[in-house]
Amino acid sequence: MKKNSKKSHAEGHSKGLSRRGFLRGAGLTTAGTVVFTTGVQAFEAHTQPAKGTSFGPGSIGIEMKVNGRMQSLTVEPRTTLATALRDHLSLTGTKVVCDRGSCSACTVFIDGKPVNACITMALDVGDREVITIEGIARNGELHPVQEAFIEHDASQCGYCTPGMVMSCVHLLENEENPSLEDVKAATRGNLCRCGTYPHVFKATLSAAEKMK
Amino acid sequence: MEKRKEIFPLGIPGHNLGEIEREIDNTEPPAWPINEELKEVGKRINRIDARAKVTGQAKYTSDMQLPGMLYAKFLRANVPHATIRSIDTSKAENLPGVHAVHIVRNTSEEGEASETFPGVKYVGQPLAGVAADTLDIAKEAVSLIEVNYDEKSFVIDLEDAMQPDAPLVFDAPMGAQVDGGDVGVVHEGDKGEGNLRGPSTSSFYGGPRGDVEQGFAEADVIVEQTYRTQVHTHMPLETHGVVIDWTSDEMLVYASTQNTANVRNELADYFDLPKSKVRVICDFMGGGFGAKHSAGSFGPMAATLSKKTGRPVWLMIDRKEEHLAEGNRPNSIQTLKIGARNDGTLTAIDQKSYGTAGVGLGAGVGRVAQVLYECPNFRTEQYDVLTHAGPGAAWRAPGNVQGAFGVEQAIDELAEKLSMDPLALRDKIDKSEVRRVERMRGAERFGWSQRKKAGSSQGTIKKGMGMAQSCWPRFVTLNSSVEVRVLNDGSVEIRSSVQDIGTGTKTVLAQVVAEELGLKTTDITVRIGDTLFPDGPGSGGSVVTGSITPPARNAAYEVKMKLFEQLAAKWETESGKLVARDGQILHIEDASKKIAFKEALRGMRTGQITATASRTNDYGGFQQPWGLAYGDLGSVQFAEVSVNTDTGFVKVDRIVAAHSCGRPLNIGQLESQINGGVIQGVSYALYENRVMDSSTGHFMNANAxxxxxxxxxxxxxxxxxxxxxxxxxxSTDAYGIGEPANIATAVAIANAVYNAIGVRIYEIPITPARILKALNKVYE
Structure with missing residues (x-):
């Protein structure tokens, strides 16, 4: 898939923080992190071992930037990012379905890249910024992908929807003219048991048109 | 009750639309015209809860966080058959952060009264539960519990379990399970020998017909074959589970359920509480597909842990537990023999099936063979076989999906033997008018005329076309009630315990009430999935739309008439001369008498006008008084496939799905559900399969x-x-689509695969290995 830089959507849509700024991000910095993406890149691993400090087993305080705000939380080192978001920050839009990185229901962006929060450790996030489904709409204004999901009935039970929206938002932020095959590739890791895929495809292609 | 006569639309627009006069109760609203003439109903209206879903704001049971809440985890058996000598929970109890441990005790329902613990009958059976500060601590505590098993021999495979010397799963009588599959009239669990139970020989459509042997004697052509289907699990994205806060006042239950009222009833019954002291809430629900009607074992466990600790308890099971213990569609080995005359007329159908729902019952193959086609001579024998595996549960058109896989391949084979087009044969033997139209319109859209002779496709990748059809009974739950209230600021609220499991029930309720009140769907607030409100139906059997939308309309109508009476008194006219339309209330003869709906409410004496209505009998009566309607919900599906004859890989290229559900209420949501039924059918035909290791009793692929x-x-x-x-x-003339969408797909694909390669596959899933074997490209 070819990469296009976005022209005007990000600036036009977001108020305050530039969407493009945090979605594109600065790449991975923390050692030891394994990142699965939901499509655009299949697999990316950082094999450098973590240096020095050991933590745990007791809880420790960490700071994490989530949806534009610094958050302080106290977690055990074994806490996953999904658990930190859901149980510590009450950001329950991120869903845990398979709990081992194979269904993408827990997709969040770390410095703009989609990762599975269920197999990312909270401590590994470091100083990178996390964007969850709750951070996709800005000031009550929905992202075009969210608008299109509503219009094309692209959710049934809705449990896969946050992850599905994240995958499609990531695609459209990186690809201006996606084909049906691109949408399928971008959502190929997203499990939907209700079988809502055809409407997800339609919605995403329609959102791409509107974002032009 | 006073009656009146009304003219209703009858038939299929574009085909045979006409009218019928029916005598109805005076409390029923006037007849609606066909959808074309309505404003909110039958349209593409956005799901009213879609925004909550796409923004992550929707709160599911698994998302609930109550003050002081503990997280619970089950300990499950890791052997398939055993008695338990002892369970040592001391290490778990001493782990910091653990608040309570509860061991499941034998309730002697299984005839093993002398034992302290229930007998272990499958890997994954719940044995104990732990409540702790975090889920991680609860998991760790569970790993510290020591169970001393006295292991026994076990049996996993269906055919092994049928052998006379097979280890017995139950050595005492067993009852039917709440969540059981659908075998028509459920036979008694104590009927049968060894691990065999049954047979079931009848359904609510009756028992055997005519003389099957005589029918075969009259046949010119006979097709006889054995079909096999696999066990597959529901795998809803949100697992089974509850969050329970049991205080001294009441038990508050958040449940991921298809049936809030039933979960309340089960918990009230289990703990001997009045129903009024148990409240069950399900606002958003992450998928069920038939398996989520019960409080299961997680309900009582969470309630007990909540009582022990005095704190709310979160107990959602994990992915593996979901696969092991919370339902599956049983497998089947079916033999089917069908006889026909040279003109296609069926003379006899004889069906025999065996299936296993593990430690549960309900592994029949449904009613498709009995009722889809006209045939004077019919017989079925459907047996359950008990095995040491997790219990089955209803799974989208239970039994009938398995049954259709046999019947519709047999009819396809029969058509070929008779040198008839499969559609022409069905035109001859299927008396359903709606399926006739579906075949016609579907075939046109699909391009059925392009279908080639079986096996004639050239090249390595062979293309094939096939079709199949299905029936599903129209039934309704008479215990379906809903309250509609209009508040004095003009806002409108719908209240019922009925839940929206992702099918769009909230939205269709709002559409129906909006249509009746002359408002927009978005004007209506829908509060459902809460047993504080009147009992709604369970979301199973595709009954919800047909059960709950008529009382919703009737309640809205009653509220409207009360409002009209107040307004008519003020305007010194008759309430019968008022109508609600486009957000206004108008006098049909006097244009000066007009008021906005919201304004009309301001002058009310009370803060609200409210009415509760329940499902009334069908206008033309029922086929069975409990709510079995006349007719059926028919579907015809067409499939086009590509089969790679080198790799054995099958790809479904295209499906055309023609469906009916009475009056369609929301087109987008209907399409969503049909897409889902089709995709699950593709999955059943080609992919999913529970793989059991018969030497250990473990489920080998219990993950995503x-x-x-x-x-x-x-x-x-x-x-x-x-x-x-x-x-x-x-009053709405609407029905559901959930089950019909899923029945015909797999067998339509199987027929298309045959058309592609010229060899029939009698067993699903149709894996590359099975294709290559059928093509004699591998040797065993």
Missing amino acids: HQYKVPYSMEIPEIEIEIVEEYTASS
Whole structure:
């Protein structure tokens, strides 16, 4: 898939923080992190071992930037990012379905890249910024992908929807003219048991048109 | 009750639309015209809760966080058959952060009264539960519990379990399970020998007909074959579970359920509480597909832990537990023999099936063979076989999906033997008018005329076309009630315990009430999935739309008439001369008498006008008084496949699905459900399969990565043809689509695979190995 830089959507849509700024991000910095993406890149691993400090087993305080705000939380080192978001920050839009990185229901962006929060450790996030489904709409204004999901009935039970929206938002932020095959590739890791895929495809292609 | 006569639309627009006069109760609202003339109903209206879903704001049971809440985890058996000598929980109890441990005790329901613990009968059976500060601590505590088993021999495979010397799963009588599958009239669990139970020989459509042997003697052509289907699990994305806060006042239960009222009833019964002291809430629900009607074992466990600790308890099971213990569609080995005359007329159908729902019952093959086609001579024997595996549960058109896989391949084979087109044969033997239209419109859209002779496709990748059809009974739950209230600021609220499991129930309720009150769907607030409100139906059997939308309309009508009476008194006119339309209330003769709906409410004496209505009988009566309606919900599906004859890989390229559900209420949501039924059918035909290790009794692919279901790359192009059909049955004349969408797909694919390669596959899933074996490309 070819990469296009976005022209005007990000600036036009977001108020305050530039969407493009945090979605594109600065790449991975923390050692030891394994990142699965939901499509655009299949697999990316950082094999450098973590240096020095050991933590745990007791809880420790960490700071994490989530949806534009610094958050302080106290977690055990074994806490996953999904658990930190859901149980510590009450950001329950991120869903845990398979709990081992194979269904993408827990997709969040770390410095703009989609990762599975269920197999990312909270401590590994470091100083990178996390964007969850709750951070996709800005000031009550929905992202075009969210608008299109509503219009094309692209959710049934809705449990896969946050992850599905994240995958499609990531695609459209990186690809201006996606084909049906691109949408399928971008959502190929997203499990939907209700079988809502055809409407997800339609919605995403329609959102791409509107974002032009 | 006073009656009046009304003219209703009857039939299929564009085909045979006409009218019928029905005598109805005076409390029923006037007849609606066909959808074309309505404003909110039958349209593409956005799901009213879609915004909550796409923003992550929707709160599911698993998302609930109550003050002081503990997280609970089950300990489950890791052997398939055993008695338990002892359970040592001391290490778990001493782990910091653990608040309570509860061991499941034998309730002697299984005839093993002398034992302290229930007998272990499958890997994954719940034995104990732990409540702790975090889920991680609860998991660790569970790993510290020591169980001393006295292991026994066990049996996993269906055919092994049928042997006379097979280890017995139950050595005492057993009852039918709440969540059981559908075998028509459920036979008694104590009937049968060894691990065999049954047979079931009848359904609510009756028992055997005619003389089957005589029928075969009259046949010119006979098709006889054995078909096999696999066990597959529901795998809803949100697992089974509850969050329970049991205080001294009441038990508050958040449940991921298809039936809030039933979960309340079960918990009230289990703990001997009045129903009024148990409140069950399900606002958003992450998928069920038939398996989520009960409080299960997680309900009582969470309630007990909540009582022990005095704190709310979160107990959602994990992915593996979901696969092991919370339901599956039983497998089947079916033999089917069908006889026909040279003109296609069927003379006899004889069906015999064996299936296993593990430690549960309900492994029949449904009613498709009994009722889809006219045939004077019919017999079925459907046996359950008990095995040491997790219990089955209803799974989208229970039994009938398995049954259709045999019947519709047999009819396809029969058509070929008779040198008839499969559609022409069905035109001859299927008396359903709506399916006739579906075959016609579906075939046109699909391009059925392009279908080639079986096996004639050239090259390595062979293309094939096939079709199949299905029936599903129209039934309704008479215990379906809903309250509609209009507040004095003009806002409107709908209240019922009925839940929206993702099918769009909230939205169709709002549409129906909006249509009746002359408002917009978005004007209506829908509060459902809460047992504080009147009992709604369970979301199973495709009953919800047909059960709950008529009382919703009737309640809205009653509220409207009360409002009209107040307004008529003020305007010194008759209430019968008022109508509600486009957000206004108008006098039909006097244009000066007009008021906005909201304004009309301001002058009310009370803060609200409210009415509760329940499902009334169908206008033309029922086939069975408990709510079995006349007619059926028919579907015809067409499949186009590509089969790679080198690799054995099958790809479904395209499905055309023609469906009817009475009066369609929301087109987008109907398409969504049909897409879902089709995709689950593709999955059943080609991919998913519970793999059991018969030497250990373990489920080997109990996860999301080895349990193969379709993702985006396997989704065929799906075209949907919705056939409107009016039957003048109720005030909305609408029915559901959940089950019909799923019945015909797998067998349509099997027929298409045959058309592609010229060899029939009698067993699903149709894996590359099975294709290559059928093509004699591998040797065993």
